[in-house]
Amino acid sequence: MKIGALLSKDSIRLNGKASGKKAVIDAMVLLMEKGNHLRDARRYKEAVFDREAQGSTGIGDGVAIPHAKTDAVKSPGLAAMTLPEGAEFESLDGQPAHLIFMIAAPDGGDNIHLEVLSRLSMLLMDDGFRQRLMAADSPERFLEIIDRAETEKFGPDGEGADKTEAREAFRILAVTACPTGIAHTYMAQEALERQAERMGYPVKVETNGSGGVKNRLTPGEIEAAECIIIAADKNVEMARFDGKRVIQARVADGIHKPEELIRQAVSGQAPVYHYHGSDGAGEAGEGLSRGLYKHLMNGVSHMLPFVIGGGILIALAFLLDDYQLDPANFGMNTPAAAFFKTVGGQAFGFMLPVLSGFIAMSIADRPGLAVGFVGGAVANAGYTFGNIMNYGETAPVSSGFLGALLAGFLAGYIVRFLQKIFNRLPESLEGMKPMLIYPVAGIGIMGFVMVLINPFVGAVNIGMNSVLASMGGTSKIVLGAVLGGMMSIDMGGPFNKAAYVFGTAALANEGFDIMAAVMAGGMVPPIAVALCATFFKNRFSAKERQSAYVNYIMGLSFISEGAIPYAAADPLRVIPSCIAGSAIAGALSMAFDCGLRAPHGGIFVIPTVSHPLQYLAAIAVGSVIGGVLMGLLKKPVNKN
Structure with a gap:
């Protein structure tokens, strides 16, 4: 065909x-x-x-x-x-x-x-x-x-020739796979084969597509190869690569960065892979920490629209309300405020169930979604056996963000466990698994576990909130500096995301000062780059300067990633400068007792900030210090 x-x-x-x-x-x-x-x-x-x-x-x-x-x-x-x-x-x-x-x-x-x-x-x-x-x-x-x-x-018959079968040994082997196994799998294969041919390295690429494994790597080929490239966004069989040098990458990297992957493969610097009893590319194949990080980020990325949309609507409610009417009911005194507060509150209420649901889905695919959602909802509601058995006479103990986080991972692995148990059911009962067995058994087990551990995780959650609430003076300033600096370490990477997630989680417990410090720190890097390009022109090429000016807008919009190209080009000078500026902005925000009810928005949500002029001053001071340091550290570019 x-x-x-x-x-x-x-x-x-x-x-x-x-x-x-x-x-x-x-x-x-x-x-x-x-x-x-x-x-x-x-x-x-x-x-x-x-x-x-x-x-x-x-x-x-x-x-x-x-x-x-x-x-x-x-x-x-x-x-x-x-x-x-x-x-x-x-x-x-x-x-x-x-x-x-x-x-x-x-x-x-x-x-x-x-x-x-x-x-x-x-x-x-x-x-x-x-x-x-x-x-x-x-x-x-x-x-x-x-x-x-x-x-x-x-060829005329469409069969083609096997480009690899004439070779007895391959210097590089590769495996490509995408979630559906239809297009990206084969585009990565083609890109790797073409690039390897240009560079003169013999390569064989196995594809894990919807039609099954094609061009399978043999034990002899694996034994003889220098390195194996895994360009995959789903689980592939990893046990066979134990003891070999293995490069883990996304399937998109196989398509767009084949030369980079191949150079790393032949450099002899790729890490040696050790199999630890799981074929999951998301954990054993990529390392446990990277697998857990991917699962967490899947939950966070799906959670953020609810947090941002709901949080900004709630912030608008306070902006449109009149505090003098009824201070105890602030945010609900006027019809417009009541509308935004109600709708925003509903969106914000989905934050924890969505977080845990999509963490579970990342681990166990769709069967984990419902189980994770329920786990997050139970964690948020704070149900305990005492609360349930005493018909609500005992107060619930919400385990909050920590409980939802834990529920997401527990739900995913509970469903994975159920999948293994029921793996041997007859094929005639296959349709019962996702529709009946996994949701009933999974939600039941998840509910029991969360009701059991809620009091303990809730106690930790309450303790953390109490510590944050009791912070004052120097302690808060140090916390603001740390969170602000983290926003600039990798600008969208794990450190940045960790600080941002901490800030959004604090919002649920009225930690508005923490969110303010986080956003101030995240706004500094792009603005610092733009300031440096404006006042230290000879530190950048003409093309870099043209792009740098856009960072004024990106920084004011709280888009830290605008500084990434400049950090990647000169990390030893740009990143420390940005960290210093962001840390100062975060510290000053705390020192000025600024508070932010919206989890995003940059300069557009400044009216919702408490002490807005001081907040703008904190961002400006941090940006100027970051830009000046960058200008002093960077060397003038060679015009030639």
């Missing part, structure tokens, strides 16, 4: 227009319907958006490949659209998408269509091929370009 067998003229639209990702997907689903590939267009579209929620299929270089594998598809198919003006697709490189291919794959059945789809993914790595498709003036010409490129690469 060739690509043309899956792509018909009716499913091709040239010179289309779309305003964003949703509009693009809506248009592509209609094209897929025209090709008569769908059994239920609505459910197929939902499956496509579910896949997008795992990570954008905008792979960069102007290409997006939205796809889904579901029983809503009655026959495998492709749809294609060109967008000369481009459309925002949340692509990995941040650029608009101009060439869209949508993939529809049915559940089960013959997987031969996946091989065809993998060929298309490989062809799209060629710049010339993409340009010819964009220039096509008719669907017939579009199909002709694909057919010619497929014939040149894979």
Whole structure:
């Protein structure tokens, strides 16, 4: 089967227009319907958006490949659209998408269509091929370009030649895999093979796609190889690599950073991998700490929209209210304030269940979601056996953020445990697992465990809040300096996220001063870079200066990542300067007793800050100190 067998003229639209990702997907689903590939267009579209929620299929270089594998598809198919003006697709490189291919794959059945789809993914790595498709003036010409490129690469029969079978030993081995195993898996394979060929290194790439493992690495090849590159966003079989040098990376790195991965592989500096009894790429394959961090960040990333949306609405409620009417009911005295406070409170109330639910989902996939949600809700409500058995006469003990965090990990591993126990059920009962066994058993066990441990975790939570509340003077200033400095250590990385999560968690317990220090620290790095480029022009190239000025806006909007390119280019001078400036901003915010009820927004939520003028002064002083230090530490650039 060739690509043309899956792509018909009716499913091709040239010179289309779309305003964003949703509009693009809506248009592509209609094209897929025209090709008569769908059994239920609505459910197929939902499956496509579910896949997008795992990570954008905008792979960069102007290409997006939205796809889904579901029983809503009655026959495998492709749809294609060109967008000369481009459309925002949340692509990995941040650029608009101009060439869209949508993939529809049915559940089960013959997987031969996946091989065809993998060929298309490989062809799209060629710049010339993409340009010819964009220039096509008719669907017939579009199909002709694909057919010619497929014939040149894979032969007239479409079988192609195995580029690796003639070799007896490979210096580098690789494994590629993405969550759905349809497009990114094979694009990473193609990128690694092409780059290795350019650099003169023999390589073999195993793909873990929806059709199973292809081009499997043999024990002899693994034994002889210098290094194995794992470019995967899902679990792969890792035990076979015990004792070998292994590089762990995302599948996107395999597509966009093949040269970097290959150079690291041949350098002899890659870490030696040791198998510890789990094949999970998320834990054993990447190291326990990185696996746990990935699970945590999955929960945090899904939690933040609720925290930010709800928190800013609550902050608006206080801004619009009149304290004099009823100080005890501040935030609910006027109709507008009551509306924003109520809606924001509802959104904010989802924070802990969402956090634990998506941590559990990261560990155990969808079966863990409901169990994690319930665990987070029970932790937030503070149910204990005393509270339940005494019909509410005993006060609940909320374990708060710590309890929800713990509930998320417990829920994920409870479901993983249940999956192993019920793994040997007959296939006829397979459908009962996600719909009956996992939710009933998982939620029951989760509820029992959380009700049991809530008093203990709640006591720790209350103790921490009491310590924070009792801080004063020097202690608070030191805390502000530490949190502000952490926001600049890696600007969006683990330290930054840890400080930010601490700040948002403090909001739930009215730790408004902590959130203020965190945001002040996060606003400093981009502003410091912009100030340095403005007043120390000879420290930057002309191109760097042009980009640096945008950091004024990014810093004022509390987008720390704007400083990352400059930190990456000169880390030994830029990062310490930013840390110093952020630490001073955080310390001054605490010293001025500033408080922030909104977890984001930068300068746009300044009206909601207590002591706003002092807060702006703290940010300004920190930014100036950071910018001046950067200017003194950086060396003038060579104009040549």
